Amino acid sequence: MRRSVANRLTPYMFLAPAAVIMAIALLYPLGYMIWGSFRDWNPSQTIGEAEFVGLKNYVTLWNDPNFHESLGVTLKFAFFVVSFEMVIGVGLALLLDRDIRGMSVLRTLFILPMMIAPVVVGLMWRYMYHPTVGTFNRFLEDIGLPSVDWLGQHALMSIIIADIWQWTPFIFILSLAALQSLPSSALEAARIDGATGWQQIVHIKLPLMMPVLIVTALLRLIDAFKVLEVILVMTQGGPGLSTEILALRISRTATEFRELGVAAAMSNYLLMLLLLLTVAMFAFNRLQEIRAARTRAAAEEGV
Amino acid sequence: MPKIRLENLIKRYGNVEVLHGIDLEMADNEFTVLVGPSGCGKSTTLRMIAGLEDVSEGEIYVDEKPISHLEPKDRDLAMVFQDYALYPHMNVAQNISFALRLAKRPKSEIESKVRDVAATVGLTEFLDRKPGALSGGQRQRVAMARALAKDSSMFLFDEPLSNLDAKLRGQMRAELALMSQRVQKNMIYVTHDQIEAMTLADRIVVMHGGYIQQQGTPKELFQRPVNKFVAGFLGMPPMNFLEGVIEERSNGVYVKGDGFDLRLEPEKAAGAKSHSSKEVTLGIRPSDLKYDPDVAAEDALQLDIMVSEYIGAQSVLLCQCGSAKVMVELNSDVPVSFGQSLTFAVNTNGVHLFDRQSEVAL
Numbered sequence: 001m002r003r004s005v006a007n008r009l010t011p012y013m014f015l016a017p018a019a020v021i022m023a024i025a026l027l028y029p030l031g032y033m034i035w036g037s038f039r040d041w042n043p044s045q046t047i048g049e050a051e052f053v054g055l056k057n058y059v060t061l062w063n064d065p066n067f068h069e070s071l072g073v074t075l076k077f078a079f080f081v082v083s084f085e086m087v088i089g090v091g092l093a094l095l096l097d098r099d100i101r102g103m104s105v106l107r108t109l110f111i112l113p114m115m116i117a118p119v120v121v122g123l124m125w126r127y128m129y130h131p132t133v134g135t136f137n138r139f140l141e142d143i144g145l146p147s148v149d150w151l152g153q154h155a156l157m158s159i160i161i162a163d164i165w166q167w168t169p170f171i172f173i174l175s176l177a178a179l180q181s182l183p184s185s186a187l188e189a190a191r192i193d194g195a196t197g198w199q200q201i202v203h204i205k206l207p208l209m210m211p212v213l214i215v216t217a218l219l220r221l222i223d224a225f226k227v228l229e230v231i232l233v234m235t236q237g238g239p240g241l242s243t244e245i246l247a248l249r250i251s252r253t254a255t256e257f258r259e260l261g262v263a264a265a266m267s268n269y270l271l272m273l274l275l276l277l278t279v280a281m282f283a284f285n286r287l288q289e290i291r292a293a294r295t296r297a298a299a300e301e302g303v
Numbered sequence: 304m305p306k307i308r309l310e311n312l313i314k315r316y317g318n319v320e321v322l323h324g325i326d327l328e329m330a331d332n333e334f335t336v337l338v339g340p341s342g343c344g345k346s347t348t349l350r351m352i353a354g355l356e357d358v359s360e361g362e363i364y365v366d367e368k369p370i371s372h373l374e375p376k377d378r379d380l381a382m383v384f385q386d387y388a389l390y391p392h393m394n395v396a397q398n399i400s401f402a403l404r405l406a407k408r409p410k411s412e413i414e415s416k417v418r419d420v421a422a423t424v425g426l427t428e429f430l431d432r433k434p435g436a437l438s439g440g441q442r443q444r445v446a447m448a449r450a451l452a453k454d455s456s457m458f459l460f461d462e463p464l465s466n467l468d469a470k471l472r473g474q475m476r477a478e479l480a481l482m483s484q485r486v487q488k489n490m491i492y493v494t495h496d497q498i499e500a501m502t503l504a505d506r507i508v509v510m511h512g513g514y515i516q517q518q519g520t521p522k523e524l525f526q527r528p529v530n531k532f533v534a535g536f537l538g539m540p541p542m543n544f545l546e547g548v549i550e551e552r553s554n555g556v557y558v559k560g561d562g563f564d565l566r567l568e569p570e571k572a573a574g575a576k577s578h579s580s581k582e583v584t585l586g587i588r589p590s591d592l593k594y595d596p597d598v599a600a601e602d603a604l605q606l607d608i609m610v611s612e613y614i615g616a617q618s619v620l621l622c623q624c625g626s627a628k629v630m631v632e633l634n635s636d637v638p639v640s641f642g643q644s645l646t647f648a649v650n651t652n653g654v655h656l657f658d659r660q661s662e663v664a665l
Contacts, residue, residue, distance in 0.1 A: 183386070188384070190390070193402035194405045298432065
């Protein structure tokens with residue numbers, strides 16, 4: 001009797017450490033953040049001393065033009081970054097999905113940017129974008145073109161380029177994996193049916209890759225909303241608020257403006273946005289599963 | 304419709320040559336079956352005709368025009384694949400009409416074509432289903448319909464029935480035979496199943512090890528196989544092989560081996576006598592062995608029954624003749640018991656002799 005109870009408890013005992021760590025490292029700070037977001041809270045106070053202000057922080061943010069600006073920058077950043085990365089990543093995958101000598105070396109080279117620490121990426125690009133000694137402007141000068149004010153006038157574009165450089169490989173490897181798992185005979189059938197290379201991509205390859213592509217795009221979107229280090233190193237959000245994405249603004253609100261409550265509220269807005277995307281992703285997956293189950297059922301009926 | 308000719312077709316993968324110079328001619332509206340064990344090069348040959356594999360050497364002619372440099376889409380052919388190769392994201396109607404839509408045919412024409420073809424293969428009520436919602440047999444029909452809709456002059460089949468269960472395979476085989484009579488086209492069909500080959504083909508091409516072993520009508524190949532491989536590959540249950548030695552005696556020519564001493568009929572005897580080597584392999588199909596207790600010993604095999612497989616009216620007996628195994632068919636009404644020794648009369652016209660070294664028919 002006792003033994004069977006112990007047996008039943010065994011899996012929970014093994015799960016317990018992970019559960020405890022989850023609770024301490026994730027749920028506790030999350031709860032703390034939500035609790036804190038309802039308070040007017042200065043870093044010098046303990047949370048108990050801070051005054052409870054209800055939804056005031058949320059309302060303030062809702063009406064704060066700087067927050068709007070920052071949210072706008074974040075949305076713009078995420079939109080452009082993901083769009084370009086999808087197009088370039090999928091395009092590269094379509095180009096490189098073939099047997100060429102040395103292809104594995106090429107593929108490894110392509111995914112290198114993804115493996116570099118974000119801070120290093122930020123530093124690297126900051127040097128390359130430097131107005132006078134940077135690689136880009138010196139190159140432009142050498143070929144007799146006017147130099148570009150990369151991190152000033154065109155700061156948002158510049159950080160978008162850097163992010164595309166860093167994260168296109170992610171889309172690339174996932175697209176390549178999707179491509180290589182496509183049924184080869186369907187593509188052969190399409191060739192016999194008269195599809196040109198381009199028509200094969202449009203009519204066969206892309207539609208069949210679509211489930212993977214949608215999940216990939218959502219993953220990248222979620223990531224793009226949270227990006228911090230690269231931008232922090234490159235521009236620190238400037239000039240003005242032109243590259244101040246939400247993650248950066250949250251950290252500045254907490255450290256520079258010393259308004260922990262507002263920062264927490266902002267984090268919660270971001271969290272809600274990300275939750276929405278995550279739910280969208282799960283819903284999409286679930287929809288796929290339901291659809292697959294339904295066609296399977298129909299197939300069994302039709303035998 | 305067209306005449307297809309393969310001339311010294313060679314395929315290499317790297318340094319490995321898998322097809323060693325295939326020469327083959329296929330007449331108008333002929334149903335040609337390439338048959339052989341897996342790895343014999345039959346699918347590679349088909350895929351080279353389709354343009355899915357490059358030709359390493361040699362040339363493919365269609366109506367005397369070389370086509371091996373053309374893209375698959377420019378070769379005027381349709382193909383049915385082993386795994387059906389349907390487009391999973393398109394419904395049946397879209398699958399069937401894909402080639403027509405790419406060719407930008409008028410919409411009304413496409414619609415009527417899809418309806419006709421779907422009716423031909425019995426898919427009318429499934430037109431808006433996706434392939435995932437169809438059974439194996441239905442998917443096979445969609446693949447067939449898609450090929451039919453193209454109106455090409457050549458039809459290629461790459462083991463189209465091997466993913467179906469046995470019963471469905473028999474049914475589809477019959478439908479295929481019907482279809483090939485109705486649509487007058489040049490069909491090339493690849494299979495490893497000798498029954499499909501025998502039942503469907505106008506011309507069978509038996510391949511082995513990257514070479515054509517023999518080609519001809521099913522009857523020719525069945526009755527006069529040129530070597531031991533072809534003899535053993537066609538026919539079910541397979542031909543029995545016994546090792547023996549040719550012996551000339553005063554009253555005729557005999558082939559003698561472990562457990563048998565058979566007299567050859569005059570024509571075979573002449574061939575055997577003139578052959579240089581006396582060491583031969585004797586081949587007899589189960590259908591050429593008939594149970595007959597009263598036949599003379601020199602026209603019979605004495606067989607000890609080991610296993611009896613009851614399959615209905617007929618039973619297949621696995622027997623021992625000396626140290627060799629022999630399969631025979633026997634009416635199930637004849638009472639047999641294990642270890643019993645029975646006498647089977649040999650149909651002397653059904654005796655095949657092969658050189659033991661080269662395995663070529665005498």
